[in-house]
Amino acid sequence: MYGVFLILVLVITGGAIAFIGDRLGSKIGKKRLSLFGLRPRHTSIIITILTGICITTLTFGVMAAASENVRTALFGMEKLNQSMRDTQSKLTAASGELADAQAEQQRTQSDLKAAEQDLDALRSQQAALEERSRALLEGNRLLEQAKDELLLRNDALLADNSRLDQNNAELKTDNGRLFTDNRMLSERTEELRQGIQFMREGDITFRAGEVLASGVIPGSRDVKETQQAMEALMQAANRTVAQRLGNTVQDKEIWIYQPEYDEAAQFISRSPQDIVVRIVAAGNLVRGEAVRTTLQLYKNSTIYRNNELILARPFKLKGSADGEAERVVMSFLQDINAEAAAKGILPDPLRGSVGIIEGDQLYDMIRQLTPINGTALLSAYARGDTDALGPLRLYLKVETR
Secondary structure, eight states: OHHHHHHHHHHHHHHHHHHHHHHHHHHHHHHTOOSTTOOHHHHHHHHHHHHHHHHHHHHHHHHHHHOHHHHHHHHSHHHHHHHHHHHHHHHHHHHHHHHHHHHHHHHHHHHHHHHHHHHHHHHHHHHHHHHHHHHHHHHHHHHHHHHHHHHHHHHHHHHHHHHHHHHHHHHHHHHHHHHHHHHHHHHHHHHHHHHHHHHHHSOEEEOTTOEEEEEEEOSSSOHHHHHHHHHHHHHHHHHHHHHHHOGGGTTOOEEEOHHHHHHHHHHHHHOSSOEEEEEEESSOEETTSOEEEEEEEEEOOEEEOTTOEEEEEEEEEEOOSSSHHHHHHHHHHHHHHHHHHHHTOOOOTTTOOOEEOOHHHHHHHHHHHTTOEEEEEEEEEESSOEETTOOEEEEEEEEEO
16 A cells, blocks of 8 residues: 555656646746757756656655665665575575475484384384283282192191091001900900800809999080999999809909990980980800990980879779789789880880889789779879889779779
8 A cells, every 4th residue: 555655656746847847848948048058949958857857866765765665775785685695695504404404304204203113013012011911910810829729728638637647546546446355355255155155054143134233324514424423333233243143253343345335425425314324234144254244325304203194094803803803903014014114214124124013002902903893993103203214113093983
């Protein structure tokens, strides 16, 4: 916009000056003025030339006043050229530097591409290493797990080894015990052989299963206390043997198989109930041979309370005096014996009886039954509390219908 304005000013100014010069030349020509002694025609030409000079000078003056670029073009062209030459030199240098920079950039890009390739390779190696590291960690975990399992198995093997050592020691102990038992069995075989000879030549002092001593030993006690109670029972059996064989054999002790004795002591000490213990003859014993016995164990409990009904049974009688009453009483007593044995009272191994009855009571019952001609109800009651060891003491009652 500024350039257009400047052109308009120059056009208007040049036109004005040309108009003024033309008018001035015309007037001078008309008046036939002369400058420097020249002819009017030449004076007009000079005026025209001077007008053109004024137009040019004024144009340059206005342009110089109005534009710094014009002033630079008119008065600073050399400086401008020098500046251009300097700029061109700098441009050339900059172009060289640019070329160097571009070459350096290309080298840098090549290095960058190579670095990126190396980086990709390193990333691939890193991924492979990470995969290998995970595999190694998994392998390490499996090894640790296998190590723990091996340690547990080793502990189990050590425990098994310890148990085997203990079992070996127990087996050695059992072996020694079996050796002792074997020796004792050999001795017993010899004794049996002698016993057979005694049976052929001598008399039998104890029959197989005959009770030598019996008693109740409390359960849930220490093994030592149980063994003391069993020792007392064995002393009672020894006294029975001494009484049967005579004073000359009071030092004769009964023989019980030691493992059987130990097992019985353990069973009684662990039992929550009291235990009935019987020491019975292991076989028919002949005078002079060892008294071999065995143990019989039964759980003890109260079978009948005092005055508790044991059995009631009706019998038909004819009132005869041919022993009918005795047969009825004996039959009733046998029924009582079977009932009490079934209820839990231990019978005598030889006789099979479980209780006792006083002779006066028996005879009185026979006497009451003898004159009865009809049905009589016989009832048996317990006289006192009776446990499994017995004996059962009876109270008999006769009722007629």
